Amino acid sequence: MSLDKKISVAVIKRLPRYYRYLSDLLKLGIKRISSKELSIRMGITASQIRQDLNCFGGFGQQGYGYNVEFLYNEIGNILGVNDNFNFIIIGAGNMGRALANYSNFDKRGFILKGIFDISPNLVGQTINNIEVLPLSSLDSFSKNNKIDIAMLCVPYEQTPIVADKVARLGVKGLWNFSPMDLKIPYDVIIENVHLSDSLMVLGYKLTEKLKNL
Amino acid sequence: MSLDKKISVAVIKRLPRYYRYLSDLLKLGIKRISSKELSIRMGITASQIRQDLNCFGGFGQQGYGYNVEFLYNEIGNILGVNDNFNFIIIGAGNMGRALANYSNFDKRGFILKGIFDISPNLVGQTINNIEVLPLSSLDSFSKNNKIDIAMLCVPYEQTPIVADKVARLGVKGLWNFSPMDLKIPYDVIIENVHLSDSLMVLGYKLTEKLKNL
DNA sequence: TAGATTGTTAATCGATTAACAATC
DNA sequence: TAGATTGTTAATCGATTAACAATC
Numbered sequence: 001m002s003l004d005k006k007i008s009v010a011v012i013k014r015l016p017r018y019y020r021y022l023s024d025l026l027k028l029g030i031k032r033i034s035s036k037e038l039s040i041r042m043g044i045t046a047s048q049i050r051q052d053l054n055c056f057g058g059f060g061q062q063g064y065g066y067n068v069e070f071l072y073n074e075i076g077n078i079l080g081v082n083d084n085f086n087f088i089i090i091g092a093g094n095m096g097r098a099l100a101n102y103s104n105f106d107k108r109g110f111i112l113k114g115i116f117d118i119s120p121n122l123v124g125q126t127i128n129n130i131e132v133l134p135l136s137s138l139d140s141f142s143k144n145n146k147i148d149i150a151m152l153c154v155p156y157e158q159t160p161i162v163a164d165k166v167a168r169l170g171v172k173g174l175w176n177f178s179p180m181d182l183k184i185p186y187d188v189i190i191e192n193v194h195l196s197d198s199l200m201v202l203g204y205k206l207t208e209k210l211k212n213l
Numbered sequence: 214m215s216l217d218k219k220i221s222v223a224v225i226k227r228l229p230r231y232y233r234y235l236s237d238l239l240k241l242g243i244k245r246i247s248s249k250e251l252s253i254r255m256g257i258t259a260s261q262i263r264q265d266l267n268c269f270g271g272f273g274q275q276g277y278g279y280n281v282e283f284l285y286n287e288i289g290n291i292l293g294v295n296d297n298f299n300f301i302i303i304g305a306g307n308m309g310r311a312l313a314n315y316s317n318f319d320k321r322g323f324i325l326k327g328i329f330d331i332s333p334n335l336v337g338q339t340i341n342n343i344e345v346l347p348l349s350s351l352d353s354f355s356k357n358n359k360i361d362i363a364m365l366c367v368p369y370e371q372t373p374i375v376a377d378k379v380a381r382l383g384v385k386g387l388w389n390f391s392p393m394d395l396k397i398p399y400d401v402i403i404e405n406v407h408l409s410d411s412l413m414v415l416g417y418k419l420t421e422k423l424k425n426l
Numbered sequence: 427t428a429g430a431t432t433g434t435t436a437a438t439c440g441a442t443t444a445a446c447a448a449t450c
Numbered sequence: 451t452a453g454a455t456t457g458t459t460a461a462t463c464g465a466t467t468a469a470c471a472a473t474c
Contacts, residue, residue: 010441012417016410020392034455042394046455047443054457062456063450079413080420094314098307104392104409109416148419173419175412179233179317181255189422191415195406196317197229199388200292202404203322204225206361206386207293209402223465247431259431260467267433275432276474 007055014052015079017042022072034065081109085173086146090162091153092117092125092132095177099151100127113145135162142169149173156180163190220268227265228292230255235285247278294322298386299359303375304366305330305338305345308390312364313340326358348375355382362386369393376403 021042025033035046042049053059053066059074060066076082087105089096092115099105100115115127116135123134133141150166152159152174159178166174167186174190176182179197182190234255238246248259255262266272266279272287273279289295300318302309305328312318313328328340329348336347346354363379365372365387372391379387380399387403389395392410395403 008441012414013410015417016407016413017394019413020394020410036455045443047445048441050455050457051442058457060456061450062448063454065455078417080416081413083416083420085416085419094307094311098311099408101307102408105412108409108413110412149415172422173415175415181230181233189415189418191411191418193406193408193411194229195312195315196321197226197233198404198406199318199323200229200232200294200321201225202362202386202388202402203293203296203298204228204291205402205404206298207296209385221465249431258467260469261465263431263433264466271433273432274474275472276430278431 011052011055015075018049018052019072019075019079022068022075025068026072030068032065032067035060037065079108081107084109084111085148086111086113087149087151087175088112088114088116088138088141088147088166088171089151089153090116090135090138090166091155092119092122092127093153096151096153097127099153100130110149113147114141116141138165139169142171147171149175151175151177152182153177160184163188224265224268228288231262231265232285232288232292235281235288238281239285243281245278245280248273250278292321294320297322297324298361299324299326300362300364300388301325301327301329301351301354301360301379301384302364302366303329303348303351303379304368304371305332305335305340306366309364309366310340312366313343323362326360327354329354351378352382355384360384362388364388364390365395366390373397376401 021038035049039046039049050060056074056078059071087110089100089112096115096117100112105112112128112130115130115132116138117123117132118135122132125132147169148171150171152162154162156178159176159180159182163174163176163182163184167184167188172188174182174188176190176192177195179194181192234251248262252259252262263273266284269287269291272284300323302313302325309328309330313325318325325341325343328343328345329351330336330345331348335345338345360382361384363384363386365375367375369391372389372393372395376387376389376395376397380397380401385401387395387401389403389405390408392407394405
């Protein structure tokens with residue numbers, strides 16, 4: 001058990017955002033940046049940037065600021081982009097296919113190992129150079145391949161069943177796209193992507209705006 | 214300008230979650246629920262539930278709790294599920310198609326009016342009974358159809374260009390799926406869906422967990 | 427009426443921001 | 451050295467939780 005002080009989830013959630021902005025700066029050829037400059041670009045306070053980064057270590061230098069490439073690599077390490085995670089996609093519908101084609105994932109250390117579906121229409125198709133396998137073959141597949149993460153893109157009612165199945169096969173992380181708070185009786189990390197929640201927040205904001213006009 | 218006290222975005226973001234849990238309770242045929250019972254189901258405090266709901270009004274009754282159907286409808290109203298929003302999807306790739314087939318959106322008051330793409334391979338296809346139109350026809354389309362929201366499912370570099378275009382045509386809300394913080398010089402509400410940020414948070418948590426074993 | 431549970435105020439906790447000494 | 455900017459402590463702010471009087 002680690003003795004480090006607990007880092008709040010608010011900080012963790014900001015890390016990928018820092019990573020994106022640093023990547024942009026790198027592409028622009030910018031070598032160094034102060035917390036002040038970065039705060040202006042990101043629309044947050046310089047104080048927050050320095051506090052956030054100092055949860056993980058002193059990456060900057062007084063009087064100079066931060067070396068963009070160094071900071072980019074450090075945040076990448078914290079986020080584990082250099083640790084590779086093998087993942088599978090369950091459900092080869094449009095969402096599953098969209099994720100299978102998401103080229104960014106490779107760059108972040110996520111390696112697509114397999115795509116599974118139950119539909120005979122989809123099994124055998126090739127998506128991003130990977131053949132869709134029948135869900136029934138997942139058992140034997142998982143014996144020959146270490147799978148860290150499963151992305152669940154199956155219909156609502158199937159989601160808990162499939163989650164249970166993959167958890168028992170030893171998958172350690174689930175990325176859930178069904179509009180439910182997935183809970184299973186296994187020690188697995190679950191991230192829920194609630195697209196319709198996000199859209200409803202947009203709807204709320206639009207309604208508020210119209211009201212105040 | 215409204216004189217109501219400002220409701221925090223933390224509260225707003227919880228509303229769709231309440232709405233989902235109430236929908237589940239309705240389906241289970243449960244007529245009434247106390248903040249205590251709901252708090253156990255949702256894994257939050259009863260205090261938070263009562264505080265959140267009282268931002269919008271007193272929906273409960275002392276000694277009784279909350280009527281599930283009534284509360285469901287009230288939260289629905291707050292979220293604007295009865296106000297219809299017309300939306301279009303730009304980009305008929307896998308993500309665009311996934312969203313076009315998302316049947317939940319209808320139920321929440323979001324009406325798909327059109328799908329646009331530039332690729333001649335996709336234009337003319339039918340998705341969820343809607344024909345994919347060429348992006349070049351968007352101008353005239355928007356003259357004949359009131360569009361509230363545009364969902365942007367186009368490649369990274371195209372995103373700001375397309376966002377600018379639809380904002381000038383009068384679209385009031387943007388749902389952005391590109392891994393960037395979209396900013397445009399128009400008075401438009403933007404919700405960003407950062408899928409790879411979410412996945413990186415999952416990766417971080419997995420790394421932490423492995424470290425602490 | 428007695429019991430239950432809300433609505434709401436007050437207390438606590440945690441996250442954000444400000445300030446500044448350390449130091450490059 | 452003087453100027454700039456970090457790392458870090460202290461102050462502030464806001465969100466969450468606890469407590470309880472009101473009331474169904």
